[in-house]
Amino acid sequence: MLVVADPHPTTWAALSERKDNTYLLPICTQFECDGSRTASNRSVQWGQQVVKPIFESKNDYEVMYLLAKKLGFADLMFKNIKVENNQPLAEDLLREINRGGFSTGYSGQSPERLKAHMANQDKFDLVSLRSTKDAPPEIAGDYYGLPWPCWGTPAIRHPGTHQLYNTNLHVKEGGGTFRARFGVERVVKTKVMEDGKEVEKEQRFNLLAEGSFSVGSELKDGYPEFTYGVLKKLGWDKDLTDPERERIEKIGGNNPDNVGWAIDLSGGIIRVALEHGCIPFGNGKARAAAWNLLDPVPVHREPIYTPRPDLVAKYPTYPKAVRFRVPDIGFDVQKAAVDKGIAKQFPLVLTSGRLVEYEGGGEETRSNKWLAELQQDSFIEINPADATERGIKDGQWVWVTGAENSKARVKALVTQRVGKGVTWMPFHFGGWWQGQDQRKNYPAGTDPIVLGESVNSITTYGYDPATGMQEPKAALCQVAAA
Amino acid sequence: MARMKFLCDADRCIECNACVTACKNEHEVPWGINRRRVVTINDGQPGERSVSMACMHCTDAPCAAVCPVNCFFTTADGVVLHSKDLCIGCGYCFYACPFGAPQYPRVGNFGSRGKMDKCTFCAGGPDPANTQANFVQYGTNRLAEGKLPLCAEMCSTKSLLAGDGDIIAKIYKERVAKRGYGSGAWGWKTAYRETIAG
Ligand code: SF4
Ligand code: SF4
Numbered sequence A: 001m002l003v004v005a006d007p008h009p010t011t012w013a014a015l016s017e018r019k020d021n022t023y024l025l026p027i028c029t030q031f032e033c034d035g036s037r038t039a040s041n042r043s044v045q046w047g048q049q050v051v052k053p054i055f056e057s058k059n060d061y062e063v064m065y066l067l068a069k070k071l072g073f074a075d076l077m078f079k080n081i082k083v084e085n086n087q088p089l090a091e092d093l094l095r096e097i098n099r100g101g102f103s104t105g106y107s108g109q110s111p112e113r114l115k116a117h118m119a120n121q122d123k124f125d126l127v128s129l130r131s132t133k134d135a136p137p138e139i140a141g142d143y144y145g146l147p148w149p150c151w152g153t154p155a156i157r158h159p160g161t162h163q164l165y166n167t168n169l170h171v172k173e174g175g176g177t178f179r180a181r182f183g184v185e186r187v188v189k190t191k192v193m194e195d196g197k198e199v200e201k202e203q204r205f206n207l208l209a210e211g212s213f214s215v216g217s218e219l220k221d222g223y224p225e226f227t228y229g230v231l232k233k234l235g236w237d238k239d240l241t242d243p244e245r246e247r248i249e250k251i252g253g254n255n256p257d258n259v260g261w262a263i264d265l266s267g268g269i270i271r272v273a274l275e276h277g278c279i280p281f282g283n284g285k286a287r288a289a290a291w292n293l294l295d296p297v298p299v300h301r302e303p304i305y306t307p308r309p310d311l312v313a314k315y316p317t318y319p320k321a322v323r324f325r326v327p328d329i330g331f332d333v334q335k336a337a338v339d340k341g342i343a344k345q346f347p348l349v350l351t352s353g354r355l356v357e358y359e360g361g362g363e364e365t366r367s368n369k370w371l372a373e374l375q376q377d378s379f380i381e382i383n384p385a386d387a388t389e390r391g392i393k394d395g396q397w398v399w400v401t402g403a404e405n406s407k408a409r410v411k412a413l414v415t416q417r418v419g420k421g422v423t424w425m426p427f428h429f430g431g432w433w434q435g436q437d438q439r440k441n442y443p444a445g446t447d448p449i450v451l452g453e454s455v456n457s458i459t460t461y462g463y464d465p466a467t468g469m470q471e472p473k474a475a476l477c478q479v480a481a482a
Numbered sequence B: 001m002a003r004m005k006f007l008c009d010a011d012r013c014i015e016c017n018a019c020v021t022a023c024k025n026e027h028e029v030p031w032g033i034n035r036r037r038v039v040t041i042n043d044g045q046p047g048e049r050s051v052s053m054a055c056m057h058c059t060d061a062p063c064a065a066v067c068p069v070n071c072f073f074t075t076a077d078g079v080v081l082h083s084k085d086l087c088i089g090c091g092y093c094f095y096a097c098p099f100g101a102p103q104y105p106r107v108g109n110f111g112s113r114g115k116m117d118k119c120t121f122c123a124g125g126p127d128p129a130n131t132q133a134n135f136v137q138y139g140t141n142r143l144a145e146g147k148l149p150l151c152a153e154m155c156s157t158k159s160l161l162a163g164d165g166d167i168i169a170k171i172y173k174e175r176v177a178k179r180g181y182g183s184g185a186w187g188w189k190t191a192y193r194e195t196i197a198g
Helices: A011-015 A060-071 A090-100 A111-119 A228-234 A242-252 A268-275 A330-339 A384-389 B018-027 B062-066 B092-096 B132-138 B150-154 B165-179 B188-192
Strands: A002-006 A022-026 A035-038 A044-047 A185-194 A197-206 A321-323 A326-328 A348-353 A379-382 A397-402 A407-414 A422-426 A431-433 A475-481 B004-008 B037-041 B049-053 B072-074 B080-082 B160-164
Touching: A002 A011, A011 A431, A035 A090, A044 A111, A090 A111, A228 A268, A242 A268, A379 A397, A384 A407, B004 B049, B004 B165, B018 B037, B018 B150, B062 B072, B062 B080, B062 B092, B150 B160, B160 B165
Parallel strands: A002 A022, A348 A422, A379 A407
Antiparallel strands: A035 A044, A185 A197, A321 A326, A348 A475, A379 A422, A397 A407, A397 A475, B004 B160, B037 B049, B072 B080
């Protein structure tokens, strides 16, 4: 079953000829619904509905609610959220995020506080983002949009964190330290030869900060993440209110000392840590060696499909493994590509990237007439030397074939932007497939103005085991005049 | 009286096309007609430059000199406008204009030209009123509302400047004095490691 939930039918929506088990759910844009919106600078804004949903579109909240209802658990999922005519209340949704977002500091940005920011946008300094002296009390001291971490409950009015890890500010003023995320100590065991015998040696490394802390911190050194137990050790547990203590003890059951700041739903541990100038997640060191990753320090590994097969023996990709139930067969694919001489058949490096006119998969921006006019065809950038060898002229149609035998029909852009042996394609196009225009597959009136080949039909196997990110940047191809 | 001018600082333009998009959206310029466009030279090579071009609102405008129906006029702000009611779409101004500013919609199947269209410096048409009829023919009149052309207002690098020619010249002079220009500009050597004339 394929469900596409989007304001525009995406590449996937139009790819298939099949008539069954394919659902296109027209989802509202942000202009058609209320709600909080997070920006990439970690700040949050409250958005208001500008127009009523057009056509038959529904917003994400309603779709989620109706799905949960069909699956039979809407009552549980929405037990803290007011629902009217199948419409979950946007304010309640944010409150639910706040309650579950202690661990990411996405907890203090209540709808009331965000709305006060929107109503007083002129009362924030454009450089420091802090509210100005004449700001009303409901936003006093805040950074615009309460960039997370905005610690604890909304009631304690943390101002948000404009710059992370800024030790020059008090935590309650948006300052902080580096998170003690990897424990307090690292024990490294190594085998060494001593007097002709192999013995195991143990080395211990302190992972907490040393001599560094944020302004006003009562602990003048590194410290671990806060728990009820840590508070007790410091004698700070007496600052908890009775309801907070009761909640913590209820959460902890037999072992309340283990209840940490991130799961204390009373917000008490966070509140008390801040009162003493400390950041709830501890004060640790940054680490340059990520010992729990496959490559603790990044090392060079040749791409799965490499233009330099001679380097594969020395710099192979990761060994075969199953990661989170997904087999990683990169090693075999890389080896087979070397054995089969793929680099000779596909001598050009293919990499992909973005255009300034379009965004993401491009359905939204290719449907905008002002933008679509500026980029009307999917294309491949190719160096003049490579183009001349192939008898390709600027602007003509070419076939690009990928190392896994897919093909795409695009226009050639002969340019020195790319070096000899390298090609580049933008990733915003879709709606053509292996040379075939798929326009007839879109529901009437929803097809973007500009369609074109998706570069991802040419890119090949491979992914980063640490992040699960696919390999869209390093592939091989051949280009021929169409 | 101030003379309105555009200046595109080619040491700053990043070829983002925001000015082009802003213009098309503001005046609802049809597909295929470009009152403004960005031209890039030496694409992909050291010394690559982009410059955003539109009608330059010439003093003693060549387009006006060749127009057989005399449809051009210069406003008190020094903006060169024309009347689409008078224009016969002959295309003479296209040949006279050193900047390729005049544009013509194709109106028939045999390539016949419609009424000329070009940048109005966001000053609407001959009738100063912001009527719907004026909007359809010429676009909005931002100047009448005390606003500058939207392309320049939208330019994120402040490469494209619009306004009183004297003030713009002063801003540009200050910039050049501070950072230099061409391969003498700040950052050039770091980016390209070689010197290029111009
Ligand atoms: S908006 Fe500015 S930077 Fe962008 S293309 Fe236009 S003049 Fe250049
Ligand atoms: S149309 Fe061309 S000739 Fe006429 S004022 Fe504009 S730039 Fe000058």
